[in-house]
Amino acid sequence: xxxxxxxxxxxxxxxxxxxxxxxxxxxxxxxxxxxxxxxxxxxxxxxxxxxxxxxxxxxxxxxxxxxxxxxxxxxxxxxxxxxxxxxxxxxxxxxxxxxxxxxxxxxxxxxxxxxxxxxxxxxxxxxxxxxxxxxxxxxxxxxxxxxxxxxxxxxxxxxxxxxxxxxxxxxxxxxxxxxxxxxxxxxxxxxxxxxxxxxxxxxxxxxxxxxxxxxxxxxxxxxxxxxxxxxxxxxxxxxxxxxxxxxxxxxxxxxxxxxxxxxxxxxxxxxxxxxxxxxxxxxxxxxxxxxxxxxxxxxxxxxxxxxxxxxxxxxxxxxxxxxxxxxxxxxxxxxxxxxxxxxxxxxxxxxxxxxxxxxxxxxxxxxxxxxxxxxxxxxxxxxxxxxxxxxxxxxxxxxxxxxxxxxxxxxxxxxxxx
Numbered sequence: 001x002x003x004x005x006x007x008x009x010x011x012x013x014x015x016x017x018x019x020x021x022x023x024x025x026x027x028x029x030x031x032x033x034x035x036x037x038x039x040x041x042x043x044x045x046x047x048x049x050x051x052x053x054x055x056x057x058x059x060x061x062x063x064x065x066x067x068x069x070x071x072x073x074x075x076x077x078x079x080x081x082x083x084x085x086x087x088x089x090x091x092x093x094x095x096x097x098x099x100x101x102x103x104x105x106x107x108x109x110x111x112x113x114x115x116x117x118x119x120x121x122x123x124x125x126x127x128x129x130x131x132x133x134x135x136x137x138x139x140x141x142x143x144x145x146x147x148x149x150x151x152x153x154x155x156x157x158x159x160x161x162x163x164x165x166x167x168x169x170x171x172x173x174x175x176x177x178x179x180x181x182x183x184x185x186x187x188x189x190x191x192x193x194x195x196x197x198x199x200x201x202x203x204x205x206x207x208x209x210x211x212x213x214x215x216x217x218x219x220x221x222x223x224x225x226x227x228x229x230x231x232x233x234x235x236x237x238x239x240x241x242x243x244x245x246x247x248x249x250x251x252x253x254x255x256x257x258x259x260x261x262x263x264x265x266x267x268x269x270x271x272x273x274x275x276x277x278x279x280x281x282x283x284x285x286x287x288x289x290x291x292x293x294x295x296x297x298x299x300x301x302x303x304x305x306x307x308x309x310x311x312x313x314x315x316x317x318x319x320x321x322x323x324x325x326x327x328x329x330x331x332x333x334x335x336x337x338x339x340x341x342x343x344x345x346x347x348x349x350x351x352x353x354x355x356x357x358x359x360x361x362x363x364x365x366x367x368x369x370x371x372x373x374x375x376x377x378x379x380x381x382x383x384x385x386x387x388x389x390x391x392x393x394x395x396x397x398x399x400x401x402x403x404x405x406x407x408x409x410x411x412x413x414x415x416x417x418x
Contacts, residue, residue: 002356002366005197007205011181013197014356014366015188018349024095024190025353027087028102031185031361032178034154035081035290036214042151043158044166044174046079047123051171052086053077054115056108059101061115067101075101079156082290083361089350092191096199103203106179111168120163127157134236134401135282135301137228141399142238145226146295150219177212185360189352218292223395223413227402235304235402237411239314241391243287243294247363251289252375253383254296254391256334258287260326260384261317262298264337268317269298277313279306291362296391307400308408315415318392325385335376342372392416 005013033045054061068075073090075098086105088098130136140155147153186200221242244254262269262285273283283300302310345351346369359366367375395413 004360004366005201007181007201009181009205009208011204012185012360013188013200013204014185014360015192015197016352016356017192018190018352021191021349022092023089023349024092024098024188024192024196025087025089025349026095026098026102027085027187027353027357028106029185029187029357029361030084030179031082031183033079033081033083034156034158035151035216036178037151037154037158039154039162041162041166041170041174042154043123043156043162044170045084045178046156046158047119047163047166048171048174049077049079049084049086050119050123051111051116052105052109054119055110055112056104057110058108059104064101064105067097071097073098081152081156083358085354085357087350087353095188095190095192095196099196099199099203107203107207111171113168116166116168116171120166123157123163124160127160127163130157134230134232134234135299138236138238138299138399138401139297141226141228141401142240142297142397143295145224145397145399146221146240146242147219148222148224151216152219152290152293176209178214180209180211181207182211185357187353187356187360189356190349221293221295221397223397225398225407225413227400227404227407229403229405230401231403232401234301235307235400235404236299236301237307237310237402238297238299238399239311240295240297240397240399241393243296243391244289244387245292245294246289248289248294250383250387252338253379253387254287254294256331256338256376256379257321257326257384257387257391258285258296259334259337260330261285261321266333268321269300269314272317273300273302273310273313279303279310279313283310304402304404307402307404308410311408311411311415318388319416321385321388322392325381325388328381331379331381331384335379338376339373342369 002016071094073088075088077086086102090098144153244251261267269283273279280300280302285298288295300310394416398413
């Protein structure tokens with residue numbers, strides 16, 4: 001059963017007890033990421049994520065790591081466009097200890113100047129590694145092509161130039177402005193008792209931070225074409241369309257549409273491009289849902305001379321779905337796959353903890369498993385056709401990392417018509 005507690009300072013605690021397990025997954029979620037940055041501080045959310053592990057007033061970076069090793073647990077963090085999460089998974093008997101360390105990191109990180117300079121180099125190496133991985137880099141480029149100068153088009157990692165200029169005071173100011181009670185959610189899933197909730201309240205319920213104005217205008221889909229020439233063996237191509245925001249009434253129709261197009265090995269794109277024609281090893285689609293918009297993306301890695309052919313096949317498949325819809329067999333298969341994936345994920349305390357955090361930050365509500373399954377069951381072939389006709393229109397956005405210097409003539413943003 002999911003329970004929600006609101007502390008006197010506005011911080012939320014969301015929990016789900018699972019008495020049948022012996023572990024606890026604990027997360028501290030902060031609603032900040034690259035979407036809330038500017039060109040002048042792009043990458044600071046991700047850099048802060050690193051610096052929270054570099055020592056507090058009472059623990060060194062090594063002691064933080066050793067503390068979790070000594071109890072057989074693990075601790076980590078990640079930054080996305082709209083939120084940052086610090087999380088731990090431990091045996092139930094060590095939950096309070098894990099909470100103590102995470103709260104210490106949250107409130108008492110010192111951002112030591114020497115550690116700050118070392119970690120800048122670490123993140124710059126991370127940026128370099130990312131840029132040397134074209135099948136990762138192209139996804140940053142498609143976000144830029146889709147959202148242009150809007151913060152949703154920014155890289156989560158930021159740039160070397162910005163990182164070099166960050167000072168300790170920048171981190172402190174950003175923390176004061178964004179790591180506020182209203183922006184923070186603590187989630188717990190697993191085998192725990194009510195005493196853990198009281199311990200969370202004791203650490204998180206009284207603090208105040210000034211905060212800053214955080215209004216971000218909703219992005220406009222800009223449908224640009226971006227190509228980055230690199231000496232790669234393959235051409236890495238992304239095609240994107242406007243999607244739906246998280247919580248939209250038609251989101252499950254879109255999830256099922258994604259599944260049948262490129263979300264599985266039996267999907268149309270995978271079967272046609274890889275299995276039937278052998279034109280790619282990797283081909284897939286995905287939908288990114290944000291609080292106020294979404295983006296539907298198709299990725300293919302193929303030989304440079306095959307880019308035009310792959311693009312034509314892809315747009316032909318999209319047009320066929322628009323014109324002719326999908327079969328009942330495809331719909332039923334997609335529903336069973338989605339239900340199976342959902343139910344299997346619920347066997348993991350980490351997945352449940354993550355689900356609680358994302359839902360609370362972006363939706364402020366939590367659907368039961370029965371409610372979700374009912375929404376999946378209500379999806380019809382007609383609703384999927386309606387979504388396909390709504391999404392797959394011109395102009396689309398394009399991004400490619402490739403030894404080619406230009407897109408082939410037939411790869412263009414206006415290939416589909418409304």
